[in-house]
Amino acid sequence: MRSRLIGVAAVAAASALVLAGCAGGQGGADSPIVVGSVNTISGAATFPEASEAAAAVFDAFNDAGGLDGRKIDYRAEDDKGDPATASAAARQLVGSDEAVAMVGSASLIECEINQKYYEQEGILSLPGIGVDTGCFNSPNIAPANVGPFNDLTLTLQYGSEVLGIDRICVLLEIAGSTRPTYQAAIDRWSETTGKELFYLDDTVPYGASDYTPYIVKAKQAGCEAISGNPVEPDAIGWIKAANAQGWDDVTYLLLTSAYSENFASSVSEAGAGIYVPAEFYPYTAPSDINEDWQTLMEANDIPLTAFSQGGYLAATFFIEVLEGIDGDVTRESVAEALQAMDPIETPMLGTPYVFGTAETHDQLTAGWPIVLKSGTNTWENAADDWLHILD
Numbered sequence: 001m002r003s004r005l006i007g008v009a010a011v012a013a014a015s016a017l018v019l020a021g022c023a024g025g026q027g028g029a030d031s032p033i034v035v036g037s038v039n040t041i042s043g044a045a046t047f048p049e050a051s052e053a054a055a056a057v058f059d060a061f062n063d064a065g066g067l068d069g070r071k072i073d074y075r076a077e078d079d080k081g082d083p084a085t086a087s088a089a090a091r092q093l094v095g096s097d098e099a100v101a102m103v104g105s106a107s108l109i110e111c112e113i114n115q116k117y118y119e120q121e122g123i124l125s126l127p128g129i130g131v132d133t134g135c136f137n138s139p140n141i142a143p144a145n146v147g148p149f150n151d152l153t154l155t156l157q158y159g160s161e162v163l164g165i166d167r168i169c170v171l172l173e174i175a176g177s178t179r180p181t182y183q184a185a186i187d188r189w190s191e192t193t194g195k196e197l198f199y200l201d202d203t204v205p206y207g208a209s210d211y212t213p214y215i216v217k218a219k220q221a222g223c224e225a226i227s228g229n230p231v232e233p234d235a236i237g238w239i240k241a242a243n244a245q246g247w248d249d250v251t252y253l254l255l256t257s258a259y260s261e262n263f264a265s266s267v268s269e270a271g272a273g274i275y276v277p278a279e280f281y282p283y284t285a286p287s288d289i290n291e292d293w294q295t296l297m298e299a300n301d302i303p304l305t306a307f308s309q310g311g312y313l314a315a316t317f318f319i320e321v322l323e324g325i326d327g328d329v330t331r332e333s334v335a336e337a338l339q340a341m342d343p344i345e346t347p348m349l350g351t352p353y354v355f356g357t358a359e360t361h362d363q364l365t366a367g368w369p370i371v372l373k374s375g376t377n378t379w380e381n382a383a384d385d386w387l388h389i390l391d
Contacts, residue, residue: 032073033329035318036093037105037127038114043081044207045175045231047106049303050128051076053293053311054104056300061319067329075099079107081175086110087117094121100334103318104128104311108175108206111135124335124355126318128311133181135361142338142361144314144353145306146279148178148229148255149185153389154277154367155253156189159225161390162369163275165251169199169223171214171238173206173230182229192390199223206234215241219250227253236266243269248374251275256306259370259379270374277367277387280309281348284370284379289347309348317344317353350386365389 035058039051055074062071075093079086086109093099094117102118102125105111111127112134118125119140127135130143146154152170159165172182179202190196199221204214215238218226230238235258242250252274259276261284267274283290283304293312294304302308321337322329343352350366366389369382 030070032071033067033322034073034075034093034097034099036090036097036099036102037074037076038079038086038089038093038102038110039076039106040081040108040110041076041078043108045081045108045173045234047108047129047131047231047307049305049308050106050311050314051104052300052302053297053308054128054315056296056302057312057315057319059300060296067322070329074103076104079110081108083109083113086113090114090117094118094123098331099123100329100331101126101318101338104314106307106311107131111138111141112176115141121331122335123331124338126314126338126355128314129307132176133178136181137360137362139357139359139361142353142355143310143364144317144349145256145310146277146351146364146367147362148257149181150362150365150389151255151277151279151367152182152185152227152229153189153192154365154387155227155255155275156186156195157193157390158275158277158369158387159227159251159253160189160193160195162387163225163251165225167198167222167224168195168253169218169221169226170197170201171204171218171226171228171230172200172202173204173228173234174202175206188389204228204230206231208234208237211237211241212244214238215245215247219245219247223250225251225253229255229257231257232260232263236263239267239270239274242271247271256280256367260303260305261379262303262305264372264377264379267372268375268377270372270376273374274372275382276370276372276379278306278370279364279367280306280313282368282370282379282381283309285381293348313346313348313353320344321355350388 077089105127106129115138127143251272338355343354366386
C-alpha cells in the first residue's frame with residue numbers, strides 16, 4: 001500500500017493540476033466550498049487545536065489556488081461542551097450554511113449529540129479528534145485519531161505486558177454516556193491479556209480545582225499504577241495532587257491528551273514515569289515525519305499537540321479525497337468519494353485511515369509508546385515501533 005499522505009506543499013502543487021470539471025456543486029462552480037466543524041473551545045475540557053490546525057491546512061490550500069480556484073470556506077463553531085449548543089451549531093453548519101462535510105472537529109460531546117442528525121442529512125464527518133462514543137459507532141463519522149477508548153486499552157496493555165505492573169488502577173472522568181465504552185475498553189484489555197483491574201473510580205470530575213481526594217483513595221488502595229483519561233490541565237492536577245501526598249513511586253498510564261510540551265514543562269516530579277501511547281507519530285523526537293505539520297503549526301502559532309496533529313491529518317485526508325472527485329462538489333459527491341476512498345497510509349499513524357461504508361469506525365488501533373521521566377521535562381520515545389492492540 002503506497003503512502004498517500006499529502007503535505008501542505010504537496011497539496012499546493014496538486015491543486016494547480018485539478019481539472020476544471022472538478023469545480024461546481026452547491027452554490028455554483030465559483031462559490032466557496034463550505035466545510036464545517038463543531039468543537040469544544042471553551043468550558044471545563046477544551047480541544048481548540050484540532051480545528052485551528054484544519055483551518056491552517058485549508059488556508060494554505062486556498063493560498064495555493066484552492067480547487068481549480070474554488071476556495072474552502074471553513075467554519076468552526078464552539079459548542080462550549082453544552083449539548084444544546086452542539087446541536088444548534090451542527091444545524092447551523094449543515095442546514096443553513098449547507099456544508100458539504102464536517103472536518104477537523106474536536107468536541108467533548110458533539111458526535112453523540114449529532115450523529116443521528118448527520119445520518120438524516122447524509123453528511124459525513126472526519127473529526128480531527130474523536131472524543132465521545134458517538135464518534136466511533138456511527139456510519140457517518142470516522143475520526144483521524146485512535147480515540148480515548150482504544151487508547152485506554154493500549155496504555156493498560158503497555159502497563160501490564162511491557163512494564164509488568166500488577167496493581168493497575170483506573171480513574172475516569174465521564175462525559176455524556178461514555179462510561180460503558182470505557183468499560184468495554186477495559187474489558188478488551190482483560191480479554192486479550194488475562195489481567196484484571198486492581199481498582200476503579202469513575203467519579204472523577206472534569207476541571208476540578210483539587211484532585212487530592214481521588215488520589216488519596218487510590219494511594220490507600222495500594223495502586224502501583226494509575227491509568228485514566230484526564231485532559232491536559234486535569235492530568236497536571238492529578239500529578240500535583242500525588243506529589244503533594246509524597247507518592248513518588250507510582251507509574252502513570254495516561255492517554256494522548258496528556259502528550260504536550262506544555263504538560264512536560266509543567267511536571268517535574270513524574271513518579272515512576274508517565275507513559276502515553278501517542279496516537280500519532282511522536283513529535284518530540286527528531287524526525288522528518290512530522291516536518292510538514294510542525295512547520296505549518298509554528299507558522300500559525302498553533303501549539304504542537306496531538307490534537308493539532310489530528311486536525312491537520314483530517315484536513316489533508318479530506319483534501320486528497322476532494323481532489324479525486326470527478327464532477328460537482330456537493331454533499332452527495334463528497335460522501336460518495338469518502339465511502340469509496342482507498343485507505344490512506346501515512347507514517348504519522350500506525351494504522352491506515354479509511355472512511356468507507358462500515359457501520360462503526362474504531363479501526364485505528366496503534367499508539368507509539370513515549371515516556372516522561374522525573375526531572376527531565378522532556379518526552380522520550382519508549383519504543384522503536386508502534387504498539388498495536390492485541391487480538
